[in-house]
Amino acid sequence: DGGGVRGLSSLLILENLMHRLSPEKDILPCNVFRLIGGTSTGGIIAIMLGRLGMSVKDCITAYHSLSRDIFDGPWRPKAWQTSKKVLGLTGDAELRSRRLEEAICHIIARYLPAEEKSALFGEEEIDPCKTPICRVFVVATQQSNGRRVILRNYPIPYEASRDMTIVEACLATSAAPFVFAPLTAGPEGCRETYIDGGLGNNNPVAIVLQESRLLWPRQSVKSLVSIGTGARVPTEVKQNLMSLAKKVAEMIVDAANEARDFESNIRLTEPSIHSVYFRLDVAESMARIGLAEWRMLGAIAQRTRSWIFENHDLLNRCVVTLGGILLNCLCITLRYLSKC
Numbered sequence: 320d321g322g323g324v325r326g327l328s329s330l331l332i333l334e335n336l337m338h339r340l341s342p343e344k345d346i347l348p349c350n351v352f353r354l355i356g357g358t359s360t361g362g363i364i365a366i367m368l369g370r371l372g373m374s375v376k377d378c379i380t381a382y383h384s385l386s387r388d389i390f391d392g393p394w395r396p397k398a399w400q401t402s403k404k405v406l407g408l409t410g411d412a413e414l415r416s417r418r419l420e421e422a423i424c425h426i427i428a429r430y431l432p433a434e435e436k437s438a439l440f441g442e443e444e445i446d447p448c449k450t451p452i453c454r455v456f457v458v459a460t461q462q463s464n465g466r467r468v469i470l471r472n473y474p475i476p477y478e479a480s481r482d483m484t485i486v487e488a489c490l491a492t493s494a495a496p497f498v499f500a501p502l503t504a505g506p507e508g509c510r511e512t513y514i515d516g517g518l519g520n521n522n523p524v525a526i527v528l529q530e531s532r533l534l535w536p537r538q539s540v541k542s543l544v545s546i547g548t549g550a551r552v553p554t555e556v557k558q559n560l561m562s563l564a565k566k567v568a569e570m571i572v573d574a575a576n577e578a579r580d581f582e583s584n585i586r587l588t589e590p591s592i593h594s595v596y597f598r599l600d601v602a603e604s605m606a607r608i609g610l611a612e613w614r615m616l617g618a619i620a621q622r623t624r625s626w627i628f629e630n631h632d633l634l635n636r637c638v639v640t641l642g643g644i645l646l647n648c649l650c651i652t653l654r655y656l657s658k659c
Contacts, residue, residue, distance in 0.1 A: 320600075321359025321517035322548025323498075323610025324386045327379065328623040329364065329546040332599050332634075334375040335627050336544075339638045347374055349453035351641060352544075354534065356527045358516040361548070362457030362492030363423070366485060369455035370472055371430040381426055386613035389418045416490060416500040423489050437484050456530060457492040458516030458523050462501055467520055468513065475533045482506070492516045498610060522547070522577035528592070540592050542640035545578060547600030549608065549619075597637040601626040 320329065337346055348355065348368045357365030367373045367381060427437055454473040461468055470488045474480055483491070483504055490502040491513035503512045520526065524545040531540060578598050585593045604622045608615045627634065 320361050320523075320545075320547045321357075321493075321495075321515070321521045323360055323495075324390070324613050324616060325548035325605055325608055325610070325619055326360040326364055327382055327386070327616055327619050328548055328601050328605060329361065330375055330379050330382060331620060331623045332546050332601075332627065333368075334379065335634060336599075336638060336641065337375055339634060340641055345374055345376070347372060352453055354454045354456075354527060354531055356456045356458070356523045356530065357492070358458045358521050358523045359493050359495060361523070362459075362516060363489050365455050365457055366489060367426065367430075369453045370485060371427070373430055377430070383616060385419070385422050386616060388422050389415050390611040390613045412498060413500045415498065416494070416502075419493065419499065420486055420490060423486050427485055431485075437486070454530075454534060456526070457488055458520045458526060459488075459491040459494070459502075459513040460516055460518045460520075462512040462514050465518070467516070469526065469530070471530075473534070475530075495610070520577075522581070524578065524598075525581050540595060542637070543592060543596045544637060544641075545581075545596070545598045545600075547578065547598065549601045549603075549605030595640050597633070597640075599630075599633070599637070 320326075322329075333348060337348065337351070340346065340351065349372050352369075355365045355369040357363070363385075364378060364382070367378045368375070373381070431437060454471070456469050456471040456473075459468045459470060460466070468481075468491075470481055470483060470491065487502060487504045490499070491504065493499055493515060494501050494513060495515040495517060499515070501512045501514050503510055505511050516523075522545065524543070527545075528540070528543065578600065582593070582596065582598060585596060601623050604626070605619060608619060
C-alpha cells in the first residue's frame with residue numbers, strides 16, 4: 320500500500336515473514352514472489368524488491384535514508400500546510416520530487432548492475448534466460464482523466480508497454496498531490512502527466528490478482544499477501560475549508576476500505592483464493608502518523624514490532640503458503656538455468 324513514511328511498517332512485516340521462511344539464511348523476496356505490485360511509496364518498495372532485487376534489510380536502510388532526505392527541512396505549522404494545499408501551491412512539492420529523483424538514482428547506481436539498462440518497461444520478447452522470476456508493476460494515475468495506469472516490467476497481451484525508466488516509474492507512482500510534483504514522461508508528441516496511484520488504488524491487491532491471471536491464466540493462486548501501512552481512524556467532517564482538505568487527503572490514502580471490500584468479495588465468490596489470502600496491517604496504532612513525518616520512524620518500528628508479536632499465528636499461517644512457493648520458484652530457477 321501507499322502510506323509515505325509508514326511504508327517502513329510494510330518492510331518490517333515482510334522482513335519478519337522472510338526470517339520465518341528461512342531463519343538461517345537470508346532470502347530475497349524476488350526469489351519468493353512471482354509478482355509484486357505497489358502503489359505510491361509502496362510502488363517504490365515494489366521496484367526496489369522486484370526490479371532491483373534488493374534484500375528487505377537493504378530496502379529498510381534505503382527507506383530510512385529516502386524518508387529523511389526527502390522530507391527533512393523547515394516545516395511550517397500544520398494549519399499553514401493545509402491552507403497551502405487548498406491553494407494548490409507546489410513549490411515544496413517540486414523540491415521534494417527533485418530530492419526523490421536524486422535518492423532513487425543513487426539507489427539504482429548502487430544496486431543495478433552497470434551493464435544493465437535503467438529502463439523498467441519495454442516490449443522485448445520474454446527470454447527465459449533473462450526474465451526474472453519476479454514480475455513487478457506499480458500503479459499511477461493519468462492527470463488528464465483520472466484513469467488508472469499500470470506500469471509493468473513485463474509484457475501482457477493486447478496492451479503495449481509504456482517506455483519508462485525506473486526513476487520515471489517511481490516518480491509517477493508516488494506523485495501525491497501537494498506532496499510531490501506530477502511526472503510528465505513519454506516520447507515527444509505523446510507525453511503524458513502522471514500523479515499518485517493512491518488516488519483510488521492505494522491498496523493494489525485486486526490489481527495483483529488481475530495481473531496474475533493475465534500472466535498465468537491456467538495456474539491457481541498459491542499465496543496472496545497484502546501488506547498495509549496502518550489503517551486510518553475516521554475523523555469527523557467539519558464544514559470549513561481546511562478540515563475538508565484534511566479529510567480529502569485522508570480519503571485519498573485510505574486503503575483499509577479497499578482491503579475490506581476485496582476480502583468480502585473473494586470470501587463470497589472465490590473461496591479458494593480467500594483461503595490463501597493474508598492481509599497484514601498494523602491497524603489504528605499508526606493512524607495519526609502523517610505521510611511525511613519521518614521523525615516518527617522509530618515509533619512506526621516499535622508499533623509494528625508489537626503487532627508482529629501479537630500476530631504470531633497469522634504470520635505463521637502465511638509462511639506455510641509461502642513455503643510451497645519458495646520450493647516451486649527454486650525448481651523454476653533450475654529449469655531456466657538448464658535452458659541457458
